[in-house]
Amino acid sequence: MALSGMLLNGASFHGGCCRHHVLLSSLGPLLSNSKLYSSYRRPGAGPEKKPSWQNVDFSFKKAFDHLKTQLSLLRKETQDYLLGPGGHPFNQHLLEQTRVLWQFRSQEDLNKWVISSDEEIGGKSKVHIKLGRNNQAALLYGTLNTEVPRDGETQYSGYCSMRSRPAVGSFNRKKYYDWSNFNSLYLRVRGDGRPWMVNIYTDPYFSHQKDDLYSYFMFTRGGPYWEEIKIPFSKFFLSSRGRVQDNQHPIWLDKASRLTLGFTIGDKVDGPFQLEINFIGLLNDRAHREEFAYEAYDKNTPV
Amino acid sequence: MTPQAKLIFTISLILGTTITISSNHWLMAWAGLEINTLAVLPLISKSHHPRAIEAATKYFLVQSAASALVLFSSTTNAWHTGQWDITQMTHPLSCLILTSAIAMKLGLVPFHFWFPEVLQGSTLTTGLLLSTAMKLPPMALLYMTSPSLNPTLLTTLAILSAALGGWMGLNQTQIRKILAFSSISHLGWMTIIIHYNPKLTLLNFYLYILMTAAVFLTLNSTKALKLSTLMTTWTKAPSLNAMLLLTLLSLAGLPPLTGFLPKWLIIQELTKQDMVSTATIISLLSLLGLFFYLRLAYCTTITLPPHTTNHMKQWHVNKPISPSIAILTTMSIALLPISPMILTAL
Numbered sequence: 217m218a219l220s221g222m223l224l225n226g227a228s229f230h231g232g233c234c235r236h237h238v239l240l241s242s243l244g245p246l247l248s249n250s251k252l253y254s255s256y257r258r259p260g261a262g263p264e265k266k267p268s269w270q271n272v273d274f275s276f277k278k279a280f281d282h283l284k285t286q287l288s289l290l291r292k293e294t295q296d297y298l299l300g301p302g303g304h305p306f307n308q309h310l311l312e313q314t315r316v317l318w319q320f321r322s323q324e325d326l327n328k329w330v331i332s333s334d335e336e337i338g339g340k341s342k343v344h345i346k347l348g349r350n351n352q353a354a355l356l357y358g359t360l361n362t363e364v365p366r367d368g369e370t371q372y373s374g375y376c377s378m379r380s381r382p383a384v385g386s387f388n389r390k391k392y393y394d395w396s397n398f399n400s401l402y403l404r405v406r407g408d409g410r411p412w413m414v415n416i417y418t419d420p421y422f423s424h425q426k427d428d429l430y431s432y433f434m435f436t437r438g439g440p441y442w443e444e445i446k447i448p449f450s451k452f453f454l455s456s457r458g459r460v461q462d463n464q465h466p467i468w469l470d471k472a473s474r475l476t477l478g479f480t481i482g483d484k485v486d487g488p489f490q491l492e493i494n495f496i497g498l499l500n501d502r503a504h505r506e507e508f509a510y511e512a513y514d515k516n517t518p519v
Numbered sequence: 520m521t522p523q524a525k526l527i528f529t530i531s532l533i534l535g536t537t538i539t540i541s542s543n544h545w546l547m548a549w550a551g552l553e554i555n556t557l558a559v560l561p562l563i564s565k566s567h568h569p570r571a572i573e574a575a576t577k578y579f580l581v582q583s584a585a586s587a588l589v590l591f592s593s594t595t596n597a598w599h600t601g602q603w604d605i606t607q608m609t610h611p612l613s614c615l616i617l618t619s620a621i622a623m624k625l626g627l628v629p630f631h632f633w634f635p636e637v638l639q640g641s642t643l644t645t646g647l648l649l650s651t652a653m654k655l656p657p658m659a660l661l662y663m664t665s666p667s668l669n670p671t672l673l674t675t676l677a678i679l680s681a682a683l684g685g686w687m688g689l690n691q692t693q694i695r696k697i698l699a700f701s702s703i704s705h706l707g708w709m710t711i712i713i714h715y716n717p718k719l720t721l722l723n724f725y726l727y728i729l730m731t732a733a734v735f736l737t738l739n740s741t742k743a744l745k746l747s748t749l750m751t752t753w754t755k756a757p758s759l760n761a762m763l764l765l766t767l768l769s770l771a772g773l774p775p776l777t778g779f780l781p782k783w784l785i786i787q788e789l790t791k792q793d794m795v796s797t798a799t800i801i802s803l804l805s806l807l808g809l810f811f812y813l814r815l816a817y818c819t820t821i822t823l824p825p826h827t828t829n830h831m832k833q834w835h836v837n838k839p840i841s842p843s844i845a846i847l848t849t850m851s852i853a854l855l856p857i858s859p860m861i862l863t864a865l
Contacts, residue, residue: 310747
């Protein structure tokens with residue numbers, strides 16, 4: 217089966233190659249997978265993505281295994297649905313005040329996160345992640361370099377970030393988070409005194425919301441002691457493509473799909489940085505009564 | 520929103536509803552449906568929150584598609600029969616398309632997917648509007664065309680609605696979504712009897728409007744949007760919460776409250792029409808709904824802190840509770856003894 221697939225691939229590529237060469241060259245920018253408006257590939261960006269038809273793997277056994285994993289995930293989802301909201305019994309949903317979302321105890325916990333830096337636009341910052349001492353924390357370390365890449369259009373540079381992968385359910389469907397019981401993020405970190413930005417990216421289903429990001433700051437102490445930072449959700453402000461919006465609204469977390477939590481450092485200071493994260497959780501802080509920290513401007517006030 | 524804008528939207532809603540209900544030409548009915556759709560969109564998206572905009576988008580897409588299907592079915596019927604009268608819908612394909620269009624408008628299964636999301640994205644007042652007033656035109660069209668529609672299809676849609684409305688409401692913790700699923704299951708009860716005794720559908724619909732309005736307005740005055748908040752609203756208006764318990768049980772259809780009247784009469788009518796198994800199935804499926812109504816009632820009234828709550832006690836009422844809630848609540852609890860009078864009035 218796999219051999220026939222390879223033959224098919226080879227045949228189509230060869231046969232179509234010469235005929236379509238002229239056509240392809242005239243339609244070059246339109247056909248490339250990357251941005252339609254710029255064919256300039258930044259120095260740090262990866263090589264061109266293979267077209268999806270060259271990625272096809274006709275292995276029957278792999279497909280069967282994949283189907284088995286997805287079906288077992290589906291079965292687990294059904295059982296969770298029968299248990300109650302969010303997979304927990306109902307009284308647990310009503311009574312819970314804390315929940316641990318991500319903790320870093322093994323390599324597979326680290327695989328749930330993606331690190332990136334301004335190398336992808338041609339900058340010189342470096343970032344790495346590894347498990348800390350005694351497998352108790354994740355250590356995010358690297359060097360920030362604010363030297364601007366010389367490509368004529370970038371003005372600022374120097375950022376590194378770590379983002380979580382969004383959770384997917386069976387058959388790559390969206391998994392919704394219900395964080396409506398909680399009103400703060402709770403982080404146990406040990407930093408080096410540098411300020412970080414915590415970003416929540418949610419619901420990119422509608423294209424006009426795909427640039428929306430809710431952010432707030434996390435100021436770390438440098439000490440050898442662990443710090444427990446509470447960031448209430450009422451403090452997160454909305455920005456779109458990096459610009460803070462005038463119309464602010466509180467973040468709704470009752471049905472967040474493809475939610476990504478991210479930590480970014482971009483404080484314009486060259487040099488090394490280090491952040492150890494023990495766990496990230498949610499907290500229902502009863503002492504925090506604020507609903508939203510920013511004024512919601514009413515545009516059409518009656519005169 | 521400025522008062523002028525609110526006036527325009529309210530008048531458009533009343534206009535659209537009136538046009539559809541009083542029309543006997545399909546184009547007028549369609550025009551009324553479109554006016555309704557467009558007028559309610561700014562009300563849903565008033566707060567400009569992304570979730571509200573998403574709700575408005577979903578509402579617009581579904582309702583426009585349904586209106587287009589209404590127009591299409593009436594056009595094909597006019598092509599085949601030469602007339603545009605609403606009550607003379609005779610071509611079978613047109614009737615089929617019309618059934619699916621009305622199911623989309625009302626939120627009957629399998630076209631119910633938009634309803635919980637739209638209700639969740641809108642405020643409680645707008646949710647009340649969507650559940651009650653926006654169901655009037657499609658219900659009127661269903662009433663007028665019911666003799667021509669396929670009874671098996673309607674019965675299937677009804678039973679599926681009662682089933683899914685019950686099952687999908689079980690795991691919800693957001694109150695607006697629970698009320699959406701309750702609406703879907705009530706629509707199932709309304710649809711199952713429309714072929715045999717349309718007056719019972721209307722009775723069920725009016726009583727449903729009454730009870731849902733009481734519930735929505737009560738929740739609006741206590742500002743409870745999720746179950747954990749609902750548990751601590753008894754501090755705001757204790758007697759109102761106690762009445763909410765009875766109103767919710769009335770929605771569930773328990774005797775001797777008002778909500779029992781339509782269910783009893785529908786089961787009686789189905790039995791008279793020799794559909795005993797259908798009556799049994801739909802009654803059993805409404806037990807699922809009873810489960811989440813009881814859960815809401817438990818969270819509202821039967822539970823007292825300090826145990827089983829995760830929310831701080833709320834201590835202030837935002838604005839005075841309007842007296843219409845008292846009237847609606849009383850009517851939604853105590854109308855069963857005067858049921859002969861209600862039936863003769865219909």
